[in-house]
Structure formats: C-alpha cells, structure tokens
Amino acid sequence: MIPTLILNALAVSSLYIMMASGLALIFGLRRVMNFGHGAIYMVGAYLGYTIASGMNFWAALLIVPLLMAGLGVLLELAVLRPLEKRQQIEVALITFGIGIVIAQVVIRIYGGMPLSVTAPRMLASSVKIFGADYPVYRLFITVVGLCSVIALAVWLNTTRTGMFVRAVSHAPDISSMMGINANRLSLLISMLSTAFAGLAGVLVGPYLSIDPGMDVAMIITCMIVVVIGGTGSIWGAIFAALILGFVQTFGTVYLHEISVLLPYIMLVGILVWRPQGLNFGVSAE
Amino acid sequence: MTSVPLSPRSASSLRWPVLGGLALAVFLAGFLLPGYLQGGYLQSLLNNGLITGVMALCVAFIMHQCGLVLFGIAAYYGLAAYACAILINSFGLSAMAAAGGALLVTLTAAFLVGAIVIRVKPLAFMMICLSLAELMRHLVALPSLRRTTGGSDGLLFMPEGRVLGIDAMDLLDTAQVWPLIWTATWVIAGLFLIVASSHFGVRLRAIKENEERMRFSGFDTYWPRVFAFTGVGLAAGIAGVIQALASGLASPEMFSxxxxxxxxxxxxxxxxxxxxxxxxxxxxxxxxxxxxxxxxxxxxxxxxxxxxxxxxxxxxxxxxxxxxxxxxxxx
Incomplete structure (x- = not known):
C-alpha cells in the first residue's frame, strides 16, 4: 500500500513540478506571474487528445510540446516583451484574461464534456512492484517528469546559458550591465515553460480526465506551489510541488474528501510559519 | 446694489454643501426607483449591479489605501451568504439574528486571514486571496457537508422575521429588497470615504507609499492594514448577506x-x-x-x-x- 502511494505521489508531483518550474522560471526572468499557464496546460491536453486520436500518443508527446513552445514565442513577443515596463500585477491580470479567453476558445471547440485519452499499448499494462500491480503509465509519467526536471537542473547548473538564466533571475540589472541579453533568454525560457506545460497536458490525458475546469484547478495548484516554494524560487517550487503531490496522494487515501482542502491548509500553515515561503536558493522577490 | 463675484474661497466653501445636498437628493430619489421600474429585469439588474458594486468598492478601497489587489473578494461575500443560510437552516435563527451572526463570522474570518496575508508580498497576497476563495468553493461543495451546505447545488433557505423593518420573505421580491441594497451601498461608500479621509486613511496610504520609512518613523505598519482588510471583508460580507436574503440561496458559484x-x-x-x-x-x-x-x-x-x-x-x-x-x- 505505502510503496504504491509513494509511486502515485511521485507521478502527481512530476506533473506539478513540470508546471510550477515553468511558472517559476518565467517569473525569475520577467518578474511576471503567468496566470494563463493553466490554460496553456489545458490547450496541451486537448491538442494531445486530438493528435493521439488522429495519429498516436507518441506523436502527441512530441508534437504538442513543440507547438506549445511556438505559443511560448507568441507569449514572449506579443505579451511579455511589449509589457515589460508595466507593473507586475497588471501583466499578471492580462495573462489571467488571456487564460480565460484561451480556455473559452478550447471549450467552444471541444465542448464541455470530459474527454479521455487511451494510453499506448506498451504503457497500458501493469507491473508488480512490492507485490502489488502498478500501472506502467504512472511510472512513465514519473520518469518523464523527473527526467525533465533533472535535465532542467543540469542545464541551469552546468551550461553557460543556464548560468545566465540564474544570473538574470538573481540580479537583472547587474546581469544587464554585464552584457547578458535578457530578452533572448526570456524567449528561450518562455518556450521552455510553455513546452513543459504542453508536455504535462499530454501526459495527464491517459492519467486523469481532460475537462473544461482543468485550467483553473491547475493554475490554483501552481499558485499554491509557487507561493509555498517562495515566489520566484525554482528549487523552492520544485520542492513544494513534491511535498504537495505527497500530501494530496496520502490525504486522498487517509482523509478522503477532505484531501481537496489540504493544499490550502498547507499554504496557510506554511505562510504562518514563513511568510516568504520555503524559499530555497535564489528568489526573485 | 452691485453684484460681487464669488471669490475662489467662497466657491470652494460652497462646494461641499452643494455636493452634500446633491448626494442627499440622489439618495432619497433612489427610494422612488422601484415605483418607476415596477420590479422586473431592470430592477433585478440594478440590485445585482449594486451588489457587485459594493464588492468593487471593497476591492478599490484596499487597492487605493493599501496597494493590494484583493483578487478573492468572493471568499467573504460567499462566506457571509453561507453563514446566514446555515444559521437559518441548521440553527433556526431569525433572519436578522442570522444576518448579524453571519457578519460576525465573516468579520472573524477576515481578521484571521488578514493577520496572515498582510505579511506577504503583494503578488503572493493576490494569489493567496484567490486560492482562499477556491478553498471555500471546495469546502461548501464537500459531499459529507451536503446536509449543512447543500453540496454543489447550493443551500436554499426560508428566512423568517424582519430585517431592518422589512419582512424577510418580502426581501425575495426585487423591488422590496432595493431599499436595503441602496442604503447598504451608500453607507459602505460613505464609511469608506470617511475612513479614507481620516488619520487612519492617511496612515494606510503612507504605509503603501513606503512601509519601511513608516516603520522607522515609529508607526505600526501591520495592524492598520489588518484592520483595513477586516473592514473590507466585512463590507463584502454585508453584500453577501443581502444577496443571500434577496435570493433565498447560497451557492458555490458565489465563490467563483x-x-x-x-x-x-x-x-x-x-x-x-x-x-x-x-x-x-x-x-x-x-x-x-x-x-x-x-x-x-x-x-x-x-x-x-x-x-x-x-x-x-x-x-x-x-x-x-x-x-x-x-x-x-x-x-
């Protein structure tokens, strides 16, 4: 029972990590909280459904993040860059409005009924782990999620571009004086962030259902993760996503329906203890 | 007798009595409105419009006085509506007692939330307030609380007794609830104006401009903002109680x-x-x-x-x- 729960928690955490790290990365670079991130994840899930139905799941897994990276270019060039002089909260609200519009367009196209995606045949089976049958697809989500975050960590910590990203997040003015092109980095990070959201959207299809409220549910969870982790702290967000995944999964089993309240209780509890959030490593605020 | 042109000073001294007289005239004329509208769509639109207007006043007040974006005002609006409905349904209170109790609950909740969220940065404040409204939406829709909160369908209730001289059942009529909504809007707007122009308001705006300087100057920068937040939560609660009494329903959509x-x-x-x-x-x-x-x-x-x-x-x-x-x- 416990090993199964731990694996389930890791699968949920992987999705949250992909979403929250993208959100924290954009915040670090642009000081913008992208309230439309949930809608991008929703577009990813619905596009994943279309491509998986028309072609196959693997094609969706490859094409959707690429398409979403294209949406990231649009986000950067049409929204974040022209509005970089605007106040943080104004831009956050604009992205929120964009999120509502995107979600409504998706609902107009696909309708309001929940949809489901079938997992590819090779992932549809289950394996025995500690004597219990466990779905391979959930293991796949965990592996993809954790591999992406490890790749992100390696990229941020070992490459020159990663070092520039950390530098701009830490001290934007000094980095700019040192000749780092924040606009070029921001374009890259926007693409990465939306591609991660798209990937999470495709992965969620066969795991949970795809429904019209998924954008709001995810953006609220991401906000909780980002605030608990310390606004702008990438490692804080990753750690908070991990904790939240575990709390939710174990809560669902042991506390049943009360578990939907756990993220909020956790948020309030941590803020009473540390108003700045967990805030590991670099924080943008 | 030659006419003397009004000096700028006398013109400015006339400004407030004229504005006050005009405001009083508009306020009194507002009570005649149901006679012209005779219920119907326009009356219902105005009622709902003023309820949203009161919530907007709350958001505007905290934004202007404290520089904080209260993106979750629905939490206090919905909480008061549910508290009123539950106090009537589960505790058998009269409409007036339930309304008073609901406002007390909202006041306490707003104070406790304010004491926590005022300490965080403005962007995090915005996100937390929004999350708390979602928390309330989930809480009232819990299946195990269905008997108390009505679950996802909302909670219907039948108020009894009188509210500020109006029979509670009459409040379900759009024309009869209008005086209550109209008066509440004016009272809340008036109180916000008085607070904004008071010493307390000046202190709030000074904290918004430069909190650190105010702290170094020996002013408390925490409690004034907590009290402002509490007051705003209470005002949104008044809108929630009126809306609940006007519709006989508290629904999860109120928290959306x-x-x-x-x-x-x-x-x-x-x-x-x-x-x-x-x-x-x-x-x-x-x-x-x-x-x-x-x-x-x-x-x-x-x-x-x-x-x-x-x-x-x-x-x-x-x-x-x-x-x-x-x-x-x-x-």
Missing part, C-alpha cells in the same frame, strides 16, 4: 473566480480612488455579463474585458480625462 474578477474589473474600470466609479462599474459589468451571458459568452466577455481594461485603462476610465484636464489647466 469570475465573481472576484468582475468585482476587480468594476473597481479598476471605475477608478480605485473614487466611490462612484466602482459602483457604476459594478452595474455596467452586471448588465454586460447578463447580455453576453444570454448568448453564452459571459466568461469570454470577462476574459476580453480583463485584457482590454488592463491594457488600456489600468488606472480607470476617467484617468485619461483627468490627465487631459491637468494638461489643459497647465496650459
């Missing part, structure tokens, strides 16, 4: 992000430094949402409105006119 967004939009469009603007904004948005809602586009409208308002008039619809007037004055 769209409720909070519309209040925020009305506040920003009307201008956060004014009291008339947010109320007018509330009425206009309620009308627009009702029109677009009939076509099935209410959320799409809200989304587009957020983008356009934040892009073009983030300081309110009258701000460009004020700038023009200032430029004209200088010229």
């Amino acid at each position: 992000i769209i409720t909070s967004t519309n209040a925020l939009l009305a506040a920003i469009t009307g201008g956060v430094s004014s009291v008339i603007g947010p109320v007018a904004g509330g009425v206009i948005y309620t009308w627009a949402i009702s029109e677009f809602g009939a076509l099935g586009y209410s959320q799409l409208f809200t989304g587009i409105a957020v983008i356009l308002v934040m892009l073009f008039i983030p300081k309110g619809i009258l701000h460009p006119l004020r700038l023009l007037r200032r430029k004209g004055g200088r010229a």
Whole structure:
C-alpha cells in the first residue's frame, strides 16, 4: 500500500513540478506571474487528445510540446516583451484574461464534456512492484517528469546559458550591465515553460480526465506551489510541488474528501510559519 | 446694489454643501426607483449591479489605501451568504439574528486571514486571496457537508422575521429588497470615504507609499492594514448577506473566480480612488455579463474585458480625462 502511494505521489508531483518550474522560471526572468499557464496546460491536453486520436500518443508527446513552445514565442513577443515596463500585477491580470479567453476558445471547440485519452499499448499494462500491480503509465509519467526536471537542473547548473538564466533571475540589472541579453533568454525560457506545460497536458490525458475546469484547478495548484516554494524560487517550487503531490496522494487515501482542502491548509500553515515561503536558493522577490 | 463675484474661497466653501445636498437628493430619489421600474429585469439588474458594486468598492478601497489587489473578494461575500443560510437552516435563527451572526463570522474570518496575508508580498497576497476563495468553493461543495451546505447545488433557505423593518420573505421580491441594497451601498461608500479621509486613511496610504520609512518613523505598519482588510471583508460580507436574503440561496458559484474578477474589473474600470466609479462599474459589468451571458459568452466577455481594461485603462476610465484636464489647466 505505502510503496504504491509513494509511486502515485511521485507521478502527481512530476506533473506539478513540470508546471510550477515553468511558472517559476518565467517569473525569475520577467518578474511576471503567468496566470494563463493553466490554460496553456489545458490547450496541451486537448491538442494531445486530438493528435493521439488522429495519429498516436507518441506523436502527441512530441508534437504538442513543440507547438506549445511556438505559443511560448507568441507569449514572449506579443505579451511579455511589449509589457515589460508595466507593473507586475497588471501583466499578471492580462495573462489571467488571456487564460480565460484561451480556455473559452478550447471549450467552444471541444465542448464541455470530459474527454479521455487511451494510453499506448506498451504503457497500458501493469507491473508488480512490492507485490502489488502498478500501472506502467504512472511510472512513465514519473520518469518523464523527473527526467525533465533533472535535465532542467543540469542545464541551469552546468551550461553557460543556464548560468545566465540564474544570473538574470538573481540580479537583472547587474546581469544587464554585464552584457547578458535578457530578452533572448526570456524567449528561450518562455518556450521552455510553455513546452513543459504542453508536455504535462499530454501526459495527464491517459492519467486523469481532460475537462473544461482543468485550467483553473491547475493554475490554483501552481499558485499554491509557487507561493509555498517562495515566489520566484525554482528549487523552492520544485520542492513544494513534491511535498504537495505527497500530501494530496496520502490525504486522498487517509482523509478522503477532505484531501481537496489540504493544499490550502498547507499554504496557510506554511505562510504562518514563513511568510516568504520555503524559499530555497535564489528568489526573485 | 452691485453684484460681487464669488471669490475662489467662497466657491470652494460652497462646494461641499452643494455636493452634500446633491448626494442627499440622489439618495432619497433612489427610494422612488422601484415605483418607476415596477420590479422586473431592470430592477433585478440594478440590485445585482449594486451588489457587485459594493464588492468593487471593497476591492478599490484596499487597492487605493493599501496597494493590494484583493483578487478573492468572493471568499467573504460567499462566506457571509453561507453563514446566514446555515444559521437559518441548521440553527433556526431569525433572519436578522442570522444576518448579524453571519457578519460576525465573516468579520472573524477576515481578521484571521488578514493577520496572515498582510505579511506577504503583494503578488503572493493576490494569489493567496484567490486560492482562499477556491478553498471555500471546495469546502461548501464537500459531499459529507451536503446536509449543512447543500453540496454543489447550493443551500436554499426560508428566512423568517424582519430585517431592518422589512419582512424577510418580502426581501425575495426585487423591488422590496432595493431599499436595503441602496442604503447598504451608500453607507459602505460613505464609511469608506470617511475612513479614507481620516488619520487612519492617511496612515494606510503612507504605509503603501513606503512601509519601511513608516516603520522607522515609529508607526505600526501591520495592524492598520489588518484592520483595513477586516473592514473590507466585512463590507463584502454585508453584500453577501443581502444577496443571500434577496435570493433565498447560497451557492458555490458565489465563490467563483469570475465573481472576484468582475468585482476587480468594476473597481479598476471605475477608478480605485473614487466611490462612484466602482459602483457604476459594478452595474455596467452586471448588465454586460447578463447580455453576453444570454448568448453564452459571459466568461469570454470577462476574459476580453480583463485584457482590454488592463491594457488600456489600468488606472480607470476617467484617468485619461483627468490627465487631459491637468494638461489643459497647465496650459
């Protein structure tokens, strides 16, 4: 029972990590909280459904993040860059409005009924782990999620571009004086962030259902993760996503329906203890 | 006898009595409105518009006085409505006692939340307030609380007794509840104006400008903002109680992000430094949402409105006119 729960928690955490790290990365670079991130994840899930139905799941897994990276270019060039002089909260609200519009367009196209995606045949089976049958697809989500975050960590910590990203997040003015092109980095990070959201959207299809409220549910969870982790702290967000995944999964089993309240209780509890959030490593605020 | 032109000083000394007289006339004339509208769609639109307007006033007040974006005002609005409905249904209280109890519950909740969220940065404040409204939406829809909260269908109730001299059952009539909504809007707007021009208001704005300097100057910067937050939560609670009594229903939709967004939009469009603007904004948005809602586009409208308002008039619809007037004055 416990090993199964731990694996389930890791699968949920992987999705949250992909979403929250993208959100924290954009915040670090642009000081913008992208309230439309949930809608991008929703577009990813619905596009994943279309491509998986028309072609196959693997094609969706490859094409959707690429398409979403294209949406990231649009986000950067049409929204974040022209509005970089605007106040943080104004831009956050604009992205929120964009999120509502995107979600409504998706609902107009696909309708309001929940949809489901079938997992590819090779992932549809289950394996025995500690004597219990466990779905391979959930293991796949965990592996993809954790591999992406490890790749992100390696990229941020070992490459020159990663070092520039950390530098701009830490001290934007000094980095700019040192000749780092924040606009070029921001374009890259926007693409990465939306591609991660798209990937999470495709992965969620066969795991949970795809429904019209998924954008709001995810953006609220991401906000909780980002605030608990310390606004702008990438490692804080990753750690908070991990904790939240575990709390939710174990809560669902042991506390049943009360578990939907756990993220909020956790948020309030941590803020009473540390108003700045967990805030590991670099924080943008 | 020669006429003496009014000096600027006498003109300015006349300004407030004239404005006060005009306000009193509008306030009194408002009570005659149901006679002209005779219930129906327009009356219901105005009632809902003023309720949104009161929430917009709350958002505008905290934004203007404290520089905080309260993107979850629906939490206090819905909490008060549910508290009132539960106190009537489960505890058998009269409508007036339930309304008083609901406001007490909302006041306490707003104080406790304020004590926590005031300590965080403005962006995190915005996100937490929104999350708390979602928490409430989930809480009232819990299946195990269905007997108390009505679950996802909402909670119907039948109020008894009188509320401020009006029979509680009569409040379900759009025309009869109007005096209560109209008076509450004026009282809340008036109180916000008085607080804004008081020493407390000046202190709040000084904290907004430079919290650190105020702290170094020996002022407490925490509790004034907590009290402002509590007051705003209570005012939103009044709107929630009235809405519950006017419809005989408390529903999870009262906590929705769209409720909070519309209040925020009305506040920003009307201008956060004014009291008339947010109320007018509330009425206009309620009308627009009702029109677009009939076509099935209410959320799409809200989304587009957020983008356009934040892009073009983030300081309110009258701000460009004020700038023009200032430029004209200088010229």
